[in-house]
Amino acid sequence: MSRNLSLAYLITLALISATALAYEVLLMRLFSIIQWHHFAYMIISLALLGYGISGTFLALNKDWLTRHFPVAILSNMVLLAVSLPVCFLVVQQIPFNPAEILWDPAQLGYLFASYITLALPFFFAASIIGLSFYYFKQHVTSIYAADLLGAGIGSIGIIVLLYLFFPENIFTVLILLVSLAAGIFILATISKHETSSWVWASIFSLIIVTACLLLPNVNSLLISPYKSQSQYLTIPTTKIIEQHSSPLGLISVIESKNTPLRNAPGLSIRADVVIPEQLAVFSDADHLSAITQFETNNKISYLDQTTSALPYHLKAMNKVLILGAGTGSDVLQARFHNGRQIDAVEQNPQIIKLIKKNYADFAGDLYSKPNVNLFNKEIRAFISGSDSTYDLVNLSLMDSFGNSSAGLYSMAENYLYTTQAVQQYLQHLTADGYLSLTRWIKLPPRDMPKIMATVIQVLTNNGITKPAQHIMVIRNWQTSTLLVKNSEITAKEIELLKQFCTQRNFDLVYYPGISETETNQFHIMKQPYLFQSISELLSPQSDEFIKNYKFNIQPSTDDKPYFAQFLKWKTLPEMVSLIDSGGLFLLESGYLILIVSLLQAILASVLLIAIPLWLWKKKLVGESKINKQGLSYFFCLGLAFLFVEIAFIQRFILILHHPIFAITTVLCTFLISAGLGSYFSKRLANHSLNRLTIFWPIAALTVLCIAYILGFEWISHVILQQGDISRYVLSVLLIAPLGFCMGMPFPLGLMQLSRTMPEMIPWAWGVNGCASVISAILAVIIAMEFGFSGLITAAVLLYCFSVMLFPTQMR
């Protein structure tokens, strides 16, 4: 039976798809605030889980549901509208604490409960789309187009919404979108046939009123009490005085009347100074930085008592570049030391506005001083597009200590400490200029040995035969600063270095010609680990040392930008054996949470997608045998598609400057281009289908992938120099051809099944769903271990393998 598909219904579907995708991105934002950012890929996985479960559910109940089509669609819309905020409210009540996951097995249960609960709205959205495919069988391509177009609009729309509203208030907008979809559906479909339309209209009116009046009062964010903002707010007379939200983050300015903030990381133990009044600024309820009251230079003398002040004592600085200027303490430090021209780079315009406008008086008009030039740009973009040279390029403490020490950011992409980044920083130094890198001290040392290895590798790549002559390192008990020059370090500089350290009880770690006895004097470690590390890294046995070191200190690259990933699998047994005696800190909890997420994705997809299919096998395929080869084809496609998608999301963080922009742009482009590819694949399917039919799209995507692997460094360098609009246009143009090819193998496989063994179609959906749920997380693990190239290579191999698995035989 052929059913008429109206434009109104297509708009309804597009609105539902837009809501689902916006909800996915919104969840990532919300989890970055209430927990930590490492749940982003888990959220992609749980969205796919919702779609996967829905596929199985529809396969088992499609006859009944198509008979009750309008009621089924409207019921799902009601459930979607209600579940959007309710599931999030429920998850906020689950006492999940990622920091406790290694102590308390119950946390695994909480994580799993959160995972399943948040998948529910996706289940309802997917059921609306999936049921439409069954109901309007003759209009599959139109429905697919509406679905993808809606998702594309949703991914752009959520960015706009995140600029306009606080994240928790966006739920109301999403509920209004679902209600609008329902209104269109009722007007176009039901009112002609049913008298119950007023009942549905009343239900949605009630939902709208509740969403507008009640929701803003109950849907406040319950931020983890272990985040630094929550802890700061427990201090009496401390309150949030200003908050701003954007896709880049939630910025909170906090004032404490009786207990002022005193943020002076790495202050010398000999410093006898008073820290001026400060306001705390938290980004996503973490990442503490301070707006310091600036009146006169003598009130900020504490900035001369930190390890990062070293370069200013070696020579007069005419031109200083501060990367990641934030709330301005490094700029203040440069001013204190009479930097003549200070260029400061900060990505977040809201942070800039705080210093330049809202607290300009308090901050002494720091960013409006005649010798301070502020650039609202991402660091790598600025460096790629600038041809200025500086006496000092400074990059200090770009992450908060708590997160750094807990390993919570081990899976975060960081393009600031890669070999390519350091190479660019060095290119922007004057002949005798310094690159200054300051990091928190971690024990056993991890960060600094990795920075040292990176710098030495870059110097060697630049043709410097004696990198040992170009490096100086100092530390105190909390921070460590490394200086590197393109020219050799002079005897005068060494003398000034020693003087600086002696006056502040800072330890010498390295300078050309240092002896071990000079190290480890004031802040004594069991062994002079940092000195030993750099000595080994400068020796011919450097590779051997990196290989044998118990943490991963291999320099990170743009291909594998996981600077904070220090875990080595071979050290894991030793670390695990020390857990009971207080050695838990040795483990990188962020990475381990990723492994736990993968296990739960496997469990959930098998339990909720595969097992139901297996249990009701007879209902679906009767007495027919399961075609394992055909199913393997769809499994491989599920893995490969997400591998490519995740690889591009990670790689485009560099080009588009922030995970949220990368996720939305890459997802949107892949969705639309794959949809077009799917539409085009109909033409290939006019004749009989065989392996050759899918060979061509897979050959084309293989060629594209190889080109990207080989040329990405050059591509990203070129794109980073472009303006904002060009960067986005070029990104879309790069991704779209690949997405177009990737959109073909799946529908071609489905068409083949529909001709030869239609009873296998639900299985194909189910198996593909399982693979996708797992793939979203597995991809991140592969990228961390083998890099972007490794992940793309794995995807290409899977695609090539799928050519052989294409279901050509009749059973």
Added chain:
Amino acid sequence: MIKKSAFLIALLLLFCSTSLAEQDYQQQRDHLVQRIKDNVALNNDYLLSEHIDARVLDVIRFVPRHEFVPQKYRKHAYKNRPLPIGFGQTISQPVIVAIMTDLLQLKQKNHVLEIGTGSGYQAAVLARLVDKVYSIEIVEELFERSSRDLKRLGFDNVATRSGDGYFGWPEQAPFDRIIVTAANSHIPPSLIKQLKPGGRMVLPVGGKFLLQHLVLVIKDVEGNVTTQQLLPVKFVPLTGQH
């Protein structure tokens, strides 16, 4: 008569169950101390001596940790793990409490300043080893709860105060020992000043559930200050010749 007998039996049962519970807690504490000893014997690299001072272990055997833990976590009170106490704070892992206390090398006559009372457990441990403990807590609710618990359990030589610990406790300064359990971006200069020559200060570095390492600040008799950065476990990151 029957009523009286029933009442007496109920009272007896109640008494028995309380004393059985106490006995059970004592057994758990003994077991915990044994685990701490075993761990330290395996990982004694951090110590300046071979073993944890027997007095410290005796005190851990004595102080009822479960009394400082919220009701719902009491069953875990004698596990060697940190536990939440509310307000984003934790009660430290027992082995870390033992190590930090041991690093202070306490003498009976010492006056000790604690910054960050938290649950009050660390103050209770200190109170059994020295004459006087001064403890400051900034979170009002934690201050009230820990002060009440310390008083209820008879730790009368602990003086508590609500407020900012950044400037120490000038009225009672100088101190022989200082323990800073609340993290800061730096060691406050005022605390270094309030430490007597020959004094020691300990502070943990890291997150609430993941302590990274311990910093021992030593002020020698001439007033020179150095620190030692100590891992609580035996773990050498460098292999081969090192």
